[in-house]
Amino acid sequence: MDDPVLAAIRRSVVEVLPEVDGQLVTEDRSLTDLGANSIDRVDVVTMTMDDLGVTVPVVEFREVHDIGTLARLLRRHVR
Amino acid sequence: MTGGHEVVVTGTGVLCATAADTDAFADALRAGRSGIGVRPGSGVDGLSPRLAADLSGFDFRTAVAARSGLSEPLRRLAVRVAGRAPLPVQAAVVVALEGWQRAGLHHVPLPAERIGVVVAGHNLGGRYADEVRPRYATSPVHLPARYPLQFMDTDHVATVSHVLGVTGEGYTVGGASASGNVAIINGARLVSAGSVDACLVLGALTDLSAMELQGFYNLGAMAGTGGADAPGERCRPFDADREGFVPGQGAACVVLESAGSAARRAAPVWARVAGYALRLDANSLADPSAAGETAAMAGAVRSAGLTPERVGYVNAHGTGSAAGDAVEVEALRAVFGGAVTGVWVNSTKGLIGHTLCAAGVVEAVATLVQMRDGFVHPNANLRRPIAADCRFVGDRAQPAGIEFALSNGFGFGGFNTSVVFARPAVPSRRQP
Incomplete structure (x- = not known):
């Protein structure tokens, strides 16, 4: 089963992009691969932070280029 | 125009x-x-x-x-x-x-x-x-x-x-x-x-x-x-x-x-936008102005090449406010003179509220469907009209064949607007 961070990302993706099959939300894919536009991507990030109860400075997202790097960044801030 | x-x-x-x-x-x-x-x-x-x-x-x-x-x-x-x-x-x-x-x-x-x-x-x-x-x-x-x-x-x-x-x-x-x-x-x-x-x-x-x-x-x-x-x-x-x-x-x-x-495109033609006018009052307050409203209505009628008595219906701004409705009546009298007794007047806001920024477009649609279907809609709750000389629609819709209609919109800060719609195939001017 997923770790909580990937599960939260999956919830946000499916809410922002209802047409996307949640099973496609994997660490080797990017949000763009899943059909997210520029605003969808920031929405997914904000909603996931909210879901996990974490706050990440905007500057740290510069290193994010796919779902795997996003998950790793968020994991560093959980707890 | x-x-x-x-x-x-x-x-x-x-x-x-x-x-x-x-x-x-x-x-x-x-x-x-x-x-x-x-x-x-x-x-x-x-x-x-x-x-x-x-x-x-x-x-x-x-x-x-x-x-x-x-x-x-x-x-x-x-x-x-x-x-x-x-x-x-x-x-x-x-x-x-x-x-x-x-x-x-x-x-x-x-x-x-x-x-x-x-x-x-x-x-x-x-x-x-x-x-x-x-x-x-x-x-x-x-x-x-x-x-x-x-x-x-x-x-x-x-x-x-x-x-x-x-x-x-x-x-x-x-x-x-x-x-x-x-x-x-x-x-x-x-x-x-x-x-x-x-x-x-x-x-x-x-x-x-x-x-x-x-x-x-x-x-x-x-x-x-x-x-x-x-x-x-x-x-x-x-x-x-x-x-x-x-x-x-x-x-x-x-x-x-x-x-x-x-x-x-062989598109359906509901009406022609026959004329319009927009006048400011040079006034930043919420006070309506009969002069400004008169100028807007008269200007719109003139730009349509009409005389006021050819207008059969006015979709009033008519918000139900104390000052606003009284001033609009005054302006209607100034524009239509003795002909005011023959012009149907109603306010859509009595039924669907004041849709504020949308009101002019909502009421344009109201005007267009009344022209299309040949009626004027009731005025809500109009028991004691403030003007006996105005032809307010009562509590029932009335049949009306409207060739030219005026739709008013007035806004806080002295915005006065009026638009004339003409039923298709009704020319404003005699053809040369």
Whole structure:
């Protein structure tokens, strides 16, 4: 089963992009691969932070280029 | 109007407290159905507004799905682009889709760059800001990153153009409660000048924040300040016992098109935009001015090449406010003189509330369906008319064959507008 961070990302993706099959939300894919536009991507990030109860400075997202790097960044801030 | 292309209306769309499309609106108006009630959750202490004519049971996905005459990809795109948009933007998309379909633009298209979008309104998303604010207050970083796009009223133009693939001119225009007519005038100019062949004019749903509503309430402009018993009877335009306006949620669309383009596309022609006028009062206050309103109505009639007695119907601004209705009567007398006794007058706001920035477009649609169907709708709660010489419609719809109609819109800060619609094939001037 997923770790909580990937599960939260999956919830946000499916809410922002209802047409996307949640099973496609994997660490080797990017949000763009899943059909997210520029605003969808920031929405997914904000909603996931909210879901996990974490706050990440905007500057740290510069290193994010796919779902795997996003998950790793968020994991560093959980707890 | 002199010069330029003749401007006609080829499509309409509307969404308000009593109707989800144009035909339902025509039925609701004819029946005199009221959409005014007590807004759930409002205060009971008489210190804050309670009455509203809100949309009932609006669901964006259902509303888009109901436009089954449009292609499935277009409906899917609408949901994809606006599925999570604030209510006012979703309402704009829904009425734009109706106008698009009724004008046959899905069926016999125009080049994308020959279509424009003019949105009537400003300060449209106050209530949405109220919804988002707690998130910001708790944790600023969790404010939706989409918010900067959403709080700008231009999101209406952007979203509708995205859904419909429109690439001609587009912008928002404002004139307080006259915004709708200001937008119709701007759209008509774009078409008349040949800048576009067709222009979607959208009256945007003005969803006031609690603070903005309270401001109108404190100003004494709203009905229900003495309580909210018998909510359906509190908005009473042109009645001696009127007490102010009731805000209404509503949005509407008129598709303005050059007569040549409409003929080439064999589009249905509802009416011709025969004339218009916009006058300022040079006054920043909320006071209406008979001189300004007279100048707007008389100017519109003149620009249509008409004399006032040829106008058969006035869709009044008629908010139900004490000063506003009295001044509008004074202006009607000044414009029509002795002929005022023959001109039907009603106020749509008594039934669906004051849709604020959208009002001019909503009431243009009301005017157009009355012209099309040959009736004038009732005036809500008009028991003791403030003017015996005006031909106010009573509590029942009346049959009326309207050739020329005037639709008024007046706004705080001295905006006075009036637009003349002509039934198709009724020329203003004798042919040379």
